Amino acid sequence: MTEGPGLLAGVSSTALVVGMARATESRRADRLFEDRLAGRFLDAAGRARRAVWNEGTGEQFMAAMGDYFALRTRYFDDYFGRACAAGCRQVVLLAAGLDTRALRLEWPTGTHLFELDRPDVLAFKEHVLRGEVPRCRREVIAADLCEDWPVLLAAHGFRADEPTAWLVEGVLVYLTADEADTLMGRISARSAPGSRLAVEHVTRAMVASDRAKEAAAASPEGVVNLLSSLWKNEMTRPPGDWLAAHGWSATEEPLTELAGRHDRRVPPAFDPALPGTGRVSLLTAVR
Numbered sequence: 670m671t672e673g674p675g676l677l678a679g680v681s682s683t684a685l686v687v688g689m690a691r692a693t694e695s696r697r698a699d700r701l702f703e704d705r706l707a708g709r710f711l712d713a714a715g716r717a718r719r720a721v722w723n724e725g726t727g728e729q730f731m732a733a734m735g736d737y738f739a740l741r742t743r744y745f746d747d748y749f750g751r752a753c754a755a756g757c758r759q760v761v762l763l764a765a766g767l768d769t770r771a772l773r774l775e776w777p778t779g780t781h782l783f784e785l786d787r788p789d790v791l792a793f794k795e796h797v798l799r800g801e802v803p804r805c806r807r808e809v810i811a812a813d814l815c816e817d818w819p820v821l822l823a824a825h826g827f828r829a830d831e832p833t834a835w836l837v838e839g840v841l842v843y844l845t846a847d848e849a850d851t852l853m854g855r856i857s858a859r860s861a862p863g864s865r866l867a868v869e870h871v872t873r874a875m876v877a878s879d880r881a882k883e884a885a886a887a888s889p890e891g892v893v894n895l896l897s898s899l900w901k902n903e904m905t906r907p908p909g910d911w912l913a914a915h916g917w918s919a920t921e922e923p924l925t926e927l928a929g930r931h932d933r934r935v936p937p938a939f940d941p942a943l944p945g946t947g948r949v950s951l952l953t954a955v956r
């Protein structure tokens with residue numbers, strides 16, 4: 670029998686939360702994408718999944734998030750289609766988690782895709798994905814994004830002189846503002862003209878929302894507290910300005926418009942029409 674991977678804990682376990690949402694979305698008749706492997710990760714996670722997902726609180730959290738993770742996933746899927754059409758053949762997923770885009774999306778011939786995340790997440794992921802064939806050349810790199818990951822990227826064949834499509838999805842909130850800024854500096858220094866960047870920007874301001882406080886108070890052991898205890902980013906600067914300072918011309922698609930475009934309800938946790946809700950920005954940018 671093959672020995673299984675270790676259980677995901679702490680910030681690594683947050684990858685499972687997104688995996689749960691993708692598995693749920695994939696079962697819908699009107700799904701925005703199909704991630705047939707998401708359910709397999711959850712089955713493999715077993716006990717770890719139950720540890721993250723306390724009865725009741727999990728439901729409450731997912732009700733507040735609504736279709737957010739599905740909309741976010743589709744937004745970034747579409748971004749990669751455009752980036753490849755514009756000529757990018759190098760793709761870097763920073764904090765890839767249980768992202769299966771390398772196996773799920775169609776990539777032009779010659780695409781070289783790099784996935785970076787913590788060693789425990791990638792060991793778990795590779796264990797579950799064994800035997801699966803990616804639709805591009807895929808490199809998996811165990812790295813701490815607060816350390817010198819570009820050295821590892823280069824050692825795996827990344828070329829800083831070629832246009833790259835970068836993705837920073839679901840991770841900025843787990844870095845301090847300084848760490849996030851260093852990360853963006855490292856990305857930008859390795860982005861040839863024509864590179865593209867896609868970012869989910871959310872900060873601790875979310876924890877201060879009435880809804881988040883209510884959910885946290887109702888279930889002190891629950892997933893809202895688990896997630897928010899890991900949130901570090903105190904950045905208050907508008908994300909478009911921040912990206913511009915790093916040399917990127919960014920466009921944000923408001924969540925209300927994204928939800929409307931896909932005929933979905935605005936996720937309650939981020940609905941500007943509701944009192945005390947948080948704000949999240951989904952942006953794409955060009956170098």
Ligand SMILES: C[S@@+](CC[C@H](N)C(=O)[O-])C[C@H]1O[C@@H](n2cnc3c(N)ncnc32)[C@H](O)[C@@H]1O
Pocket residue numbers: 680681682683684687688763764765766767768785786787790812813814815838839840843
């Ligand atoms: C919420 S998950 C998002 C994963 C993926 N981008 C997605 O949307 O499915 C956050 C991920 O960030 C990773 N992460 C957090 N801090 C990190 C760090 N310092 N270095 C590398 N990965 C990190 C975690 O291991 C986890 O996989």
